[in-house]
Amino acid sequence: MNIGGYTGKILRVDLSEGTVSIEELEQAFIEKWVGGVGFGAKYLYDEVSPGVEWSDPENRHIWATGPLAGSGVYGAGTFCVVTKGPMTNFAGSSQANGYFGAYLKFSGFDGIVFQGKAASPVYVVIKDGKAEIRSAQKLAGKDVWETEDVIRSELNVGKRDVSVYAIGPAGENKVLYAPIIGDRGHVASKNGVGAVMGSKNLKAVVAYRGKRSFEIRDPKTLKEKNDELFEIAKVSGPIYQWGSGGGFSAVYGIGALPVRNYTTNIYPEHERMNGQYMRTHYEIRPKPCYRCRMAHVKEVTVTEGPYKGLSAEEPEYELLAAFGPQIGNTELGGVVMLSNEVDRLGIDCNEAGWVIGWTMECYEKGVFSRDDLDGLDLTWGNVEAAKALLNKIARREGIGDLLAEGVMRASRKVGGEAADWAIHTMKGCTPRGHDHRGRWPELFDTCVSNTSTLESNWGPVTPQLVGLPPFDPFSHEEVSTFNGKFNGIRQFDDCLGTCRYASPDPKLVVQCVNAVTGWNMSLEDAFTVGLRVVNQLRMFNLAHGMETKNERPSKRYGSIPVDGPTKGRNIMEKWGGMLENYYGLLGWDKATGIPFPETLKKLGLENLIKD
Amino acid sequence: MNRVTIELWLWLGRRLEGDFESPSAMRSLREEVVEEGTTVRDLLGSLANRFKAIEQEVFDIQGQRLREGLVGIYSERVTGDDEFYRKILRDGDKVVILPVYTGG
Numbered sequence: 031m032n033i034g035g036y037t038g039k040i041l042r043v044d045l046s047e048g049t050v051s052i053e054e055l056e057q058a059f060i061e062k063w064v065g066g067v068g069f070g071a072k073y074l075y076d077e078v079s080p081g082v083e084w085s086d087p088e089n090r091h092i093w094a095t096g097p098l099a100g101s102g103v104y105g106a107g108t109f110c111v112v113t114k115g116p117m118t119n120f121a122g123s124s125q126a127n128g129y130f131g132a133y134l135k136f137s138g139f140d141g142i143v144f145q146g147k148a149a150s151p152v153y154v155v156i157k158d159g160k161a162e163i164r165s166a167q168k169l170a171g172k173d174v175w176e177t178e179d180v181i182r183s184e185l186n187v188g189k190r191d192v193s194v195y196a197i198g199p200a201g202e203n204k205v206l207y208a209p210i211i212g213d214r215g216h217v218a219s220k221n222g223v224g225a226v227m228g229s230k231n232l233k234a235v236v237a238y239r240g241k242r243s244f245e246i247r248d249p250k251t252l253k254e255k256n257d258e259l260f261e262i263a264k265v266s267g268p269i270y271q272w273g274s275g276g277g278f279s280a281v282y283g284i285g286a287l288p289v290r291n292y293t294t295n296i297y298p299e300h301e302r303m304n305g306q307y308m309r310t311h312y313e314i315r316p317k318p319c320y321r322c323r324m325a326h327v328k329e330v331t332v333t334e335g336p337y338k339g340l341s342a343e344e345p346e347y348e349l350l351a352a353f354g355p356q357i358g359n360t361e362l363g364g365v366v367m368l369s370n371e372v373d374r375l376g377i378d379c380n381e382a383g384w385v386i387g388w389t390m391e392c393y394e395k396g397v398f399s400r401d402d403l404d405g406l407d408l409t410w411g412n413v414e415a416a417k418a419l420l421n422k423i424a425r426r427e428g429i430g431d432l433l434a435e436g437v438m439r440a441s442r443k444v445g446g447e448a449a450d451w452a453i454h455t456m457k458g459c460t461p462r463g464h465d466h467r468g469r470w471p472e473l474f475d476t477c478v479s480n481t482s483t484l485e486s487n488w489g490p491v492t493p494q495l496v497g498l499p500p501f502d503p504f505s506h507e508e509v510s511t512f513n514g515k516f517n518g519i520r521q522f523d524d525c526l527g528t529c530r531y532a533s534p535d536p537k538l539v540v541q542c543v544n545a546v547t548g549w550n551m552s553l554e555d556a557f558t559v560g561l562r563v564v565n566q567l568r569m570f571n572l573a574h575g576m577e578t579k580n581e582r583p584s585k586r587y588g589s590i591p592v593d594g595p596t597k598g599r600n601i602m603e604k605w606g607g608m609l610e611n612y613y614g615l616l617g618w619d620k621a622t623g624i625p626f627p628e629t630l631k632k633l634g635l636e637n638l639i640k641d
Numbered sequence: 642m643n644r645v646t647i648e649l650w651l652w653l654g655r656r657l658e659g660d661f662e663s664p665s666a667m668r669s670l671r672e673e674v675v676e677e678g679t680t681v682r683d684l685l686g687s688l689a690n691r692f693k694a695i696e697q698e699v700f701d702i703q704g705q706r707l708r709e710g711l712v713g714i715y716s717e718r719v720t721g722d723d724e725f726y727r728k729i730l731r732d733g734d735k736v737v738i739l740p741v742y743t744g745g
């Protein structure tokens with residue numbers, strides 16, 4: 031194979047048969063799909079037929095990394111999980127940073143395809159180009175951190191000798207929003223990728239550190255471009271200095287912080303909940319991902335309040351939002367405590383926030399009595415009650431069984447007005463930790479995405495990075511135009527095995543890819559790869575029954591804010607026009623959202639055109 | 642003449658000490674008296690001319706725009722860039738400058 035940056039091998043693990051095999055990747059395949067979500071989208075479409083449900087053994091669970099993983103690009107230890115997930119029952123794609131992406135390649139593979147279902151719980155160990163399926167009987171019921179510890183001691187290895195990604199009790203019990211968690215605090219969180227793992231009786235996957243055996247074509251240029259990337263990443267927002275929580279107050283300032291389940295946008299306590307407060311008041315220790323100079327991930331020890339002395343992962347923005355304002359909590363130590371709890375139990379923090387916030391609103395308004403909640407006093411801000419509820423959800427005990435289905439399904443079951451209070455898209459996925467009524471590009475993207483989470487953009491809206499003009503963030507037309515024109519580059523990112531925080535400039539990222547692989551790719555080529563992924567996933571979803579009439583938010587998610595800086599803004603006023611504009615820009619039928627044959631042809635997806 | 646408030650959520654407390662109030666580590670605020678017809682752009686330009694920290698960290702005098710990574714809020718309302726700069730200040734108005742939101 032004449033490309034740098036790849037091992038050229040995919041590991042296939044058949045859990046029903048208890049066998050492992052190795053498949054060679056063809057050069058043309060790599061050039062077309064690049065890696066990560068690209069590999070995942072292709073395998074998923076080819077191997078999971080319509081009619082296969084998320085929990086069927088025939089579903090695939092694809093873990094793939096990309097050319098930058100383990101290349102020395104700072105923070106390039108990322109991998110991507112693609113599967114048919116339970117929240118939407120369509121494709122899901124989710125990334126995790128940490129070490130696994132680099133270690134998997136050092137162990138000899140660009141990706142893994144899991145299929146079938148093991149008769150009893152197992153875990154898979156990957157080392158030196160080989161893999162072994164081991165019994166996980168003794169890990170059953172253990173939380174994620176215990177699982178990591180037991181595996182490390184069973185393998186008799188040190189902390190950084192292996193990377194372990196596992197599910198907790200929530201994944202084992204098929205809580206629909208169970209993620210996969212590894213390297214103590216890194217999460218592939220969306221569309222229940224951990225529930226799919228649970229359905230396959232796959233408890234954990236381990237990759238050894240190994241040694242790099244793939245080639246880097248132009249190490250000198252790679253080093254230069256990598257350093258340039260770091261210089262830009264350092265000053266791109268507050269991440270380097272303050273972590274992702276450094277943007278918390280700014281998110282509040284623009285009306286995009288979720289407060290009490292979108293019932294208000296007023297949260298004056300934000301200054302005691304942000305990254306700046308945490309890093310100037312708590313004890314902080316660095317805990318970077320693989321070769322990351324940004325090193326934004328930290329451990330903290332709480333130094334004040336009821337949780338004083340608690341040492342844990344520093345909560346990221348998403349956790350601060352979910353377990354602070356969204357559930358009416360103003361005690362930062364309580365957020366640290368709940369963040370630990372979701373990571374141990376293996377529950378997605380975003381969905382946990384929407385579920386708990388909705389339950390608290392239902393309790394406040396009398397829809398749920400204390401008896402309905404198994405005696406829990408779920409008043410706004412009661413973090414101990416929230417902790418008990420999370421444990422019930424993870425084990426599907428009492429009220430936890432209903433809430434384990436996620437906020438859309440739980441609210442529909444309860445019915446009445448309470449169904450209107452749930453925050454979700456009509457496809458079943460839910461937003462990240464924001465009030466997207468103050469962040470229209472993300473609201474729109476979450477609803478029309480084919481990945482079950484953001485597809486065209488993420489966090490900071492940065493049109494200038496790809497030569498697009500600034501736009502009015504509350505213009506229906508300009509927002510849908512921006513999303514339509516920007517779509518592609520973020521899916522390309524997710525093909526690469528690197529972290530977006532550490533690699534914020536798409537042009538430099540493409541130059542790094544060229545230096546590693548020996549390609550001569552342009553930014554336009556990168557967009558094409560990303561759009562190919564978008565269309566491949568869309569065709570998968572359409573084949574699996576996705577109806578574009580469901581590309582819209584729930585009533586509460588698309589409601590009009592009653593106070594705060596976005597009071598009165600109404601995205602739904604011209605929702606139909608936004609869809610038409612967006613579909614048209616992507617080369618999809620404006621009425622149905624189905625890709626035109628010419629669009630598929632242009633992207634090299636002729637095989638998806640039905641006669 | 643109109644009285645307006647400028648508030649910066651940029652942790653510039655020490656650098657603006659004496660000229661701006663600093664109700665918390667994050668916030669710096671100041672009341673300004675402006676003539677009828679003054680726009681948000683005029684106000685930011687005038688502040689940048691008078692205060693070095695604002696010129697360096699907040700408003701690019703040459704480009705007549707906020708520095709990269711910042712966003713402005715006019716009287717508790719988020720608007721598009723062009724609308725924001727063109728707003729004509731009225732008595733009691735407030736302009737808040739924040740870092741561009743990130744997170745997650």
Ligand code: SF4
Nearest residue numbers: 105319322326529531
């Ligand atoms: S920027 Fe943060 S999340 Fe990304 S690789 Fe570095 S430490 Fe990990």
